[in-house]
Amino acid sequence: MAPSLENNPAFNRIPPWVKAKLRPQAIEIIQRVYDWVETECIPAERVVQAQLQNNRWKTAPLIHELRKKAKAQGLFNIFLPNHFKESPGLTNLEYACCAEIMGRCYWAAQTMNCHAPETGNIELLAKYCNDAQKEKWLKPLMDGDMSSAYSMTEPDRASSDATTIACSMKRDGDELVINGRKLYGNSQMNDELGIYILMGCSDPENPNPWARHTMVIVPARSKGLTMKRNLTIMGYDHAPEGHGEYVYENVRVPAANIILGEGRAFEIAQGRLGPGRIHHCMRLIGQTERAFELALIRCIDERKKPRGKLIGEFDSNIERVAYMRMRLDSMRQIVMNAADTMDIMGNKAGRYAIAQSKVLIPKMAADIIDECMQIWGGQGLTQYTALPEMWTYARFVRLADGPDSSHAHQVGRDQMKTAKGFETRHKQYQQRYHELCKQWNVEEDIF
């Protein structure tokens, strides 16, 4: 029987309109994800941290252990859409509830094989690979036996415009020869990394810029592929996954590794990102809720009493807490609306709502976490809390999977297209005003 939603911390923050749409099987999964994160993950955070100190580039043994356990309990790959036989069949909206809970612990999604970039990569391989490719690459990813990286961005190109991607892919018999440089995608230093899904330029002279690029699977330890360095993100190495900077020098991969076909990278890229952006945003909300809870705890800390008052007794902080709460709740409405729009109308029709989430959520999350740091005083900026790492995650989601400005640009351009309609309506108001002035003998204003 599905658990009750009344006074249940797993559901307390979920808006009523969402609760009304949750099916019994989804309610049961959300409850299990909540219990998993609260009892298995959050209390283990500092143990994982300690294990990583011993070996920065090996996945912590505790995480391996939890992955096995989550798999045995059927809490693995729950992000999978309905068409997978392994899918629990959650809608985007139902999974959004799970993603928020996972976000409460930085690596909880990993224990359930629901983390980025794996989720996007698994969907991509499932959607566009042939059976042989799926057996070789998709299966180990879904089993959690290997990790993968998505490799598109380049240091010498504006990668928000993927038509400019230059990494060269030349056909030589039944092989592709690859030369170029790439930024990001997980670090090779972790030996679980098995493949890169690489986007490169295979037909630079094609008059159609959308048909010049190809996606191919590159085994992580291919000859000629060198990792120059792990890129730190605002000083964090993000070990044990990291972000590599790579050089490809005459790397040869079998043409059989091409996904979908030469020149078809854009077809693939377009299918990849909608749900992933929603997952990132919901996890960010979960993380920001944690930051908020830390701030509340600080507000009642008896050891901190400037001028004899608790931190939470200052009006400025009472107001701060109120705004944080209200903003968090409005963030959830925005992303859940995007998830629901995708469920009802499809990913394409959900474009505006997805962009709205991608543009607003990371900024609002970073802003709230910043306020939490302020409540904590100087310690809020140190390793006393996870707040600085949380802030960095929110900051990086503004860029990862494409900069927020490009989404805002698209929304702005679409809005501009509505201007003519308003102009026409405005003229109709004027015309009617003119008629009313005549009818009621009122002197007409010129404006």
Ligand SMILES: Cc1cc2nc3c(=O)[nH]c(=O)nc-3n(C[C@H](O)[C@H](O)[C@H](O)COP(=O)(O)OP(=O)(O)OC[C@H]3O[C@@H](n4cnc5c(N)ncnc54)[C@H](O)[C@@H]3O)c2cc1C
């Ligand atoms: C932590 C992190 C992880 C990442 N992980 C990956 C990964 O796994 N794989 C991968 O391939 N890449 C990854 N990226 C790279 C990320 O996807 C790119 O940084 C992003 O797409 C922007 O590309 P760019 O850096 O080349 O910036 P540019 O394209 O040079 O854009 C810079 C700025 O130009 C402006 N701009 C660009 N386009 C527009 C537009 N259309 N409208 C308005 N303004 C615009 C914006 O201000 C934008 O911020 C990651 C980045 C970060 C920070």
